[in-house]
Amino acid sequence: MEFLKRFLMLIYPNRCSYCGELLAIDEKICNDCFESLPRIVEPFCDSCGVSKDNCCCKGKKKAYTKVISPFYYEGNARDAIKRMKFSDKPYISKALSEEMSKSVNQRCDDILFDIITCVPMSKKEFKARGFNQSELLAKGLKINSSPIIDVDLLVKLYDIAPQHSLSSNQRQGNVFGVFDIAKNKDIKGKTILLCDDVKTTGSTANECANVLLLAGAREVHLVCAAVVKSKKTKH
Numbered sequence: 062m063e064f065l066k067r068f069l070m071l072i073y074p075n076r077c078s079y080c081g082e083l084l085a086i087d088e089k090i091c092n093d094c095f096e097s098l099p100r101i102v103e104p105f106c107d108s109c110g111v112s113k114d115n116c117c118c119k120g121k122k123k124a125y126t127k128v129i130s131p132f133y134y135e136g137n138a139r140d141a142i143k144r145m146k147f148s149d150k151p152y153i154s155k156a157l158s159e160e161m162s163k164s165v166n167q168r169c170d171d172i173l174f175d176i177i178t179c180v181p182m183s184k185k186e187f188k189a190r191g192f193n194q195s196e197l198l199a200k201g202l203k204i205n206s207s208p209i210i211d212v213d214l215l216v217k218l219y220d221i222a223p224q225h226s227l228s229s230n231q232r233q234g235n236v237f238g239v240f241d242i243a244k245n246k247d248i249k250g251k252t253i254l255l256c257d258d259v260k261t262t263g264s265t266a267n268e269c270a271n272v273l274l275l276a277g278a279r280e281v282h283l284v285c286a287a288v289v290k291s292k293k294t295k296h
């Protein structure tokens with residue numbers, strides 16, 4: 062058995078999902094990363110997903126009810142997400158899904174989710190990357206209420222300018238009307254957990270949540286791997 066383990070390690074080196082360091086075969090994360098992950102800690106602002114100390118949203122409501130995320134989009138959490146998306150390492154989604162699941166199960170133990178879905182990509186975007194990171198994250202979630210996973214609930218109708226290239230004011234208009242519910246989906250009265258990789262202003266997730274609510278969903282909650290900490294404005 063020990064021999065087999067060593068042999069497998071030579072062919073498939075086991076690496077820390079957050080920094081890429083080599084690990085023993087039964088480890089998932091290196092000690093340094095475990096200690097330094099930019100965790101979002103209690104008390105939380107449910108409206109924007111960050112700790113109340115870092116909240117700038119003043120409880121402003123969006124179409125989704127609650128934002129749940131384990132990490133700020135910085136340090137080794139940001140590195141992991143970037144490596145997953147831009148260095149063709151889709152397997153990193155597993156480590157992130159695990160942390161996202163823990164956050165949802167801890168913070169939403171009173172919510173019975175019926176369906177998990179994700180922010181869709183356009184066909185062109187999917188072809189360019191070869192995978193939709195939000196779909197992989199959604200598929201890796203293990204939520205206590207055992208919701209069904211339907212990653213084809215939403216469709217992205219056309220390509221738009223990348224959200225990161227726009228100001229926060231432009232982002233909302235940019236995504237307006239871009240998403241639709243797929244044909245023959247009945248989500249009336251369902252409580253939905255929408256999955257995305259990173260939340261910045263929340264415009265994309267807000268638009269997806271609007272579409273789901275218009276199609277009859279009861280409530281939409283958002284889970285993402287990381288949330289961008291918005292800069293506090295001084296008064």
Ligand SMILES: [Zn+2]
Nearest residue numbers: 077080091094
């Ligand atoms: Zn590490």
Ligand SMILES: [Zn+2]
Nearest residue numbers: 106109116118
């Ligand atoms: Zn907030």
